[in-house]
Structures are given as structure tokens and as C-alpha cells.
Amino acid sequence: MAKRRTITIKEVARVAGVSVTTVSNYLNGQMARMSPETRDKVGKVIEDLHYQPSSAAQSMRSNSTKIIGVIVGDISNVFSPLLFGGLQKVLKPRNYSLMLLSADNDPDDESRCIGKLLRQHVDGLIIQPTQDEPEAFYPITVSGTPLVIVDGIVRALPRNAAHVTSDNTTSTAAMCRELHERGYGRILTVSESTAPTSSQMPRLRTVAGCAADLHMEHVALDMRGHDDAWLAESIRGGLTPGLRTAVFPLMGPMLFHTLDALMLAGLSFPDDLGLVSFDDWNWGRFIGHGVDLLQRDIDEIGRLAGESLLRIIETGSPERSEISVPTKRIAGHSL
Amino acid sequence: MAKRRTITIKEVARVAGVSVTTVSNYLNGQMARMSPETRDKVGKVIEDLHYQPSSAAQSMRSNSTKIIGVIVGDISNVFSPLLFGGLQKVLKPRNYSLMLLSADNDPDDESRCIGKLLRQHVDGLIIQPTQDEPEAFYPITVSGTPLVIVDGIVRALPRNAAHVTSDNTTSTAAMCRELHERGYGRILTVSESTAPTSSQMPRLRTVAGCAADLHMEHVALDMRGHDDAWLAESIRGGLTPGLRTAVFPLMGPMLFHTLDALMLAGLSFPDDLGLVSFDDWNWGRFIGHGVDLLQRDIDEIGRLAGESLLRIIETGSPERSEISVPTKRIAGHSL
DNA sequence: GTGAAAGCGCTAACAA
DNA sequence: TTGTTAGCGCTTTCAC
Numbered sequence: 001m002a003k004r005r006t007i008t009i010k011e012v013a014r015v016a017g018v019s020v021t022t023v024s025n026y027l028n029g030q031m032a033r034m035s036p037e038t039r040d041k042v043g044k045v046i047e048d049l050h051y052q053p054s055s056a057a058q059s060m061r062s063n064s065t066k067i068i069g070v071i072v073g074d075i076s077n078v079f080s081p082l083l084f085g086g087l088q089k090v091l092k093p094r095n096y097s098l099m100l101l102s103a104d105n106d107p108d109d110e111s112r113c114i115g116k117l118l119r120q121h122v123d124g125l126i127i128q129p130t131q132d133e134p135e136a137f138y139p140i141t142v143s144g145t146p147l148v149i150v151d152g153i154v155r156a157l158p159r160n161a162a163h164v165t166s167d168n169t170t171s172t173a174a175m176c177r178e179l180h181e182r183g184y185g186r187i188l189t190v191s192e193s194t195a196p197t198s199s200q201m202p203r204l205r206t207v208a209g210c211a212a213d214l215h216m217e218h219v220a221l222d223m224r225g226h227d228d229a230w231l232a233e234s235i236r237g238g239l240t241p242g243l244r245t246a247v248f249p250l251m252g253p254m255l256f257h258t259l260d261a262l263m264l265a266g267l268s269f270p271d272d273l274g275l276v277s278f279d280d281w282n283w284g285r286f287i288g289h290g291v292d293l294l295q296r297d298i299d300e301i302g303r304l305a306g307e308s309l310l311r312i313i314e315t316g317s318p319e320r321s322e323i324s325v326p327t328k329r330i331a332g333h334s335l
Numbered sequence: 336m337a338k339r340r341t342i343t344i345k346e347v348a349r350v351a352g353v354s355v356t357t358v359s360n361y362l363n364g365q366m367a368r369m370s371p372e373t374r375d376k377v378g379k380v381i382e383d384l385h386y387q388p389s390s391a392a393q394s395m396r397s398n399s400t401k402i403i404g405v406i407v408g409d410i411s412n413v414f415s416p417l418l419f420g421g422l423q424k425v426l427k428p429r430n431y432s433l434m435l436l437s438a439d440n441d442p443d444d445e446s447r448c449i450g451k452l453l454r455q456h457v458d459g460l461i462i463q464p465t466q467d468e469p470e471a472f473y474p475i476t477v478s479g480t481p482l483v484i485v486d487g488i489v490r491a492l493p494r495n496a497a498h499v500t501s502d503n504t505t506s507t508a509a510m511c512r513e514l515h516e517r518g519y520g521r522i523l524t525v526s527e528s529t530a531p532t533s534s535q536m537p538r539l540r541t542v543a544g545c546a547a548d549l550h551m552e553h554v555a556l557d558m559r560g561h562d563d564a565w566l567a568e569s570i571r572g573g574l575t576p577g578l579r580t581a582v583f584p585l586m587g588p589m590l591f592h593t594l595d596a597l598m599l600a601g602l603s604f605p606d607d608l609g610l611v612s613f614d615d616w617n618w619g620r621f622i623g624h625g626v627d628l629l630q631r632d633i634d635e636i637g638r639l640a641g642e643s644l645l646r647i648i649e650t651g652s653p654e655r656s657e658i659s660v661p662t663k664r665i666a667g668h669s670l
Numbered sequence: 671g672t673g674a675a676a677g678c679g680c681t682a683a684c685a686a
Numbered sequence: 687t688t689g690t691t692a693g694c695g696c697t698t699t700c701a702c
Contacts, residue, residue: 019689021682021690024681025688038687038688050477053680054680055456060391060679065391075420076420081413084437097436097455099435100419353673362697369672396697397697
């Protein structure tokens, strides 16, 4: 199927027997600048020819593409569609389109994605960062493209960029205190060290700190390079009679691994041990008698990030550069 | 923050003291057409200036954007990231970017999305259709843009478009027979009539047909306009002592509703009734003692759709226009 | 080995 | 009310 010759504004003008200016005016709603007959005629020709103005040509003149670039670390994580949904809610009514790229948790890939979107001249950028090297974002700063960083933690926020995350420390600390009060003496965190920007990091640090303060034991299990059998083994090995243990997966995918490991190990909660997890997906209530959760509001993060971005685009600089969305405590029966 | 003046190829040429032609040659890897000194100098200037060639200008000449447009019915459905992941696997290595739009299950919105992507001159289109009016896709055909329709069922497939779906009828029919063999006498389907293109439709028809053939009762519960309490009521009302009943949600979100309804109704499976569901997400094993499922391989659908699209783009027409991906039967303990 | 210039489809002065 | 034309940033002949 040979791509048919593209229909241009010139073509429309020729067929309608008017100048390109008139057609352009029509496209841009400047109806006052032509007679009603001309208007109808142009409209009809556009219809007949199924003419679609080229946004490439348009944006080349207008310096605006109405495209927002989004880079996530891992597209298959449920985080992505939730974020996207939130973003769409505020961006779509404003007529922006979203270009979604996945960096696959690879810093180099992320840099390539940034370049790609910059070449597209996107009007703004939303990034869930995989790397925290300030230089990675330098091209963005140079180009002057509005930027909002979501979820991940970066060492140095580029000038004029906004940052939207969920609360990690307060909620984690509160959970540690709760575990202490409930009589737990040991916490087994389950995480996977991927990017230095991962929100698991502050959570892990908080657990470590709080455990020390509360005189609880803390064992950090890192899934990196390991499988569920290893996790099952490690969890079982972490149990001591007389010392209540709570397993604490620090992100959704780790809850999956943990549940599989518990099945493998033949352990059940809350009898053999307690279970509480970070997770963004609302399915915990169906597991057992309900899993105790710390749940982020990703949709809200998306909305706030979108609004922040719009503000930067419109005013030229963010009003507030750091926004933290509260994490919800979902009660269950797994502790 | 005023968007800094864009750096152009002209600028680079001026600073490097060469012509734009030379810079262009450099960008396109035509290194043979310049001296090594020139090459290095140009490279350095590009680096220093953080120059990014404008893809709008490039695509205006080349007639290729290296962008694939994707339209899904509902971005918040887990279907979306899974499809996207599959698409990325084949498209990203070929240097295509994805532009994702959600039609929010609205035909008009879908048409708008199509227009938007056509104006972007995307190199190809992947659509999970919300409407099955053949005219809706006419602009695509006119523009000659390669098209692959995924998941949904359309009345008339546009000429030269490919179609990738999962098997709905065979798997559903097999399930009905299994239910019959297991001694079930009544099937309660749970669906939500949204789009006429929804894959729930063939599933529903198949259940109705098989139930009749096997002399089983079939009650179709349509969630449209109802809440979980209504569903709980309806399910309870659908039980008769002596006649084994199976609830059969026809898509993932309906499984959520059904589980909530069962909790509300105080019914448990497989004791009070059987439960089997279509669902694309792999969490069913954590529910109760595991839910019996019919699971599509969305990642595979994405990969096949991507490959199909590439084939259309490259050869000009699809080799095989209808592809059906088998649906997996995940064994559980809910029947 | 290097450069000048035409033209991709569109918008916006400026003319008529 | 309508038309002419100069670019936007880039690629690509065709000369030098």
C-alpha cells in the first residue's frame, strides 16, 4: 500500500479556488476574514479531501507542539497507567497529547529517551527518574523545556523543575511505630535495589533508622539476583520463636514475590508472621482477609504533576517546586 | 523561564565555521563527505551547544516520523501497560517512539484521537477500538496510514489493516463444557456493556449458546448503571439449593466487582458457588486458594501487533490480516 | 571536501 | 474579503 500523496493546504486552496491564506484562516478559526460562501466552500473541500493539516509544519511555525513527553522507569509496572490516567485528566482537556517512553530502568536508555523527546520539541516533560546524575537533565535545562520529576528522588533538582512525590518517610516511620506497638520485635524488609532514585531507598533508610530507635531488629532482604525460593528460605530463616516478625515489602512487585515466597515456605499471616506492604494497586483486600497496606495515590500524583507542568509552561516558572502526596494507610488483617 | 532560543543547524554551522550542508551530512552519518578535522570540529560544536536537530523539520522532509500512535479504550485498565510493553519490545529496537492516547471508551473521543495522530503523520497506528462504524477508520485508510486493530471486534476491517485479538470463543466454550462436567447447572455472567467492540460480547454470546446446548441455565448480569450492592443482591438471588451455580466475570474489572460483591453477600467460593473469570493480570493465585482463570497473553498480542505493523509499513501490506492469540486456562481452586 | 539554494507544509505580515 | 510572500529548520541536489 503506497502511502498516498499527502494532501496539503495548497491542494485544498487550489480545489476550493481560494488562496492558502484563506484556508489557513479557516483552519485557525478566523472565520471573520472570509465570506460565508467561501467558508462553506473551504469547509466542504477539507471534508471531501479528508484533509489533515500537518502538525509538524504547524509546530515549526508556532514553536509549540502540544505534546508532553513522559518517561517512566518500567512500563509494565501498574504505576505507569495510574500516573498516565492522572496526567490525562488535566492535560487532555487542555488539548495536550502524551508521548510515553519507557527507560526500562536503564540510565543510558533514559538519556536517549530525553534526547528523543527534546528533538520532538515537546512542550513539557514528566520524568520518573532512573538516574540521579544532575548532568543527565542538563540538556533539558539548556533547551528550557519545562520539567516535572515524579516519584523518584534525585540529588539535585534542575533549576526551574518541579518535583512531585509521595510521602515515604512519615508513613514508613508511622508504620514502624505501629509494628512496635503491636508487639513486633523484628522487621524483614523486601526490596530490590535498582535505581538510586527508587522510592524504596528512603523507605529502607527510614525502617533502618526507626528500628534502631525502637530497639527492633531489622533485616534487609534484597531480591536483586535472587528468586522466590531464596526469599522463602530467607524469610523462614528470619523467624525466631518468641520474637514476632513482620515482613515488609517496600514496593508492589515485592509484595508479589513475598506472597509467592510465603506460599513456598508454607507460612501464613498473620499467624506465623505479620505482613504489611507498600502497594499502589487496590487488590490487597482480596488477599487472605485483607493485607495491611501503605498505598500511594498515583492518580493524584499524576494530576498534581500535570498541573505543575501547566503552571511552568504558562507562567515560566513553578510556584512550588516540591510537592509530597500523603500515603494512605489501608487497614487489613495481616498484622 | 523564557524558552531559550532554539539552537538550529545554521547556528551550529556558523560556530563551526562550515556550511549547513556539512552539519547535515554529519548528522546523517555521511562522514566520508568531510575531512576528519571538520568532522571533529562539528562534533564538538554540537556537543558544546547541546544541539538537538528538530524532528519536525526532519520529518517534514523525510515523510517519516518514526512515531507509532496507540489508542486504547481505557488507560487505567491493566491491559494498557501490558499491551504497551509488548509493543515496545518490537518497536523500540527499531527506533520507533510510541504516542499513547486514551479514548476513554468514547467513540467521538476516539475519532478525535485518530485525527490528532493522523495530523502528527504517525508512521503507523495501533487501535483498541471503541466503535465499529467502518466510517470511523476511513480517514486512516485515505491517508494510507498502516493500521493494526487489537483486542476489539470491528464489523468491517479496513482494507489493508491487520487484526490481532485473543481467542474468545474457543476458550469460553471449553470453559462452559468444563462447568457442565463439574456439575454446574447455572452460569451467572458478569459483564458491562460498554462498546459494541468489547471482547466481552463474543464471550457473552458463546456462554449463551453453550448454555443452551448443554441445557444449563444462563443469567447475564450487566453492571452498567449498577453498583456492587446490586451485584451482591443479584448473585444471591441467582442461587438455588440443589443447582450448582458458577459466577463468570467476563473481564478483569468485573472480577473486582464480583469479589467485592461476594464479600458483601457473605458468599464464599467454591463452597457457596463456583467462580471462574477472564482476567489478564496474574494475581488470581493469591485470592482465596487461587481463582480459576482464562488469561489472555496481552504482551504477546502487543508483540504480534507490533510485528504486523512493521510488516505493513515495510512491505506495504499485511501478510496475514487476522491473528488470534490463544487464551490460557489458569487452574485454581475456585470451582 | 565544501557550499548555495530549492523546497517540505504551514502561518502571518503586508498588499491589494 | 482575499492574495502574495517570507520564512520556520532541515535535507538534498548540483556546483564549485
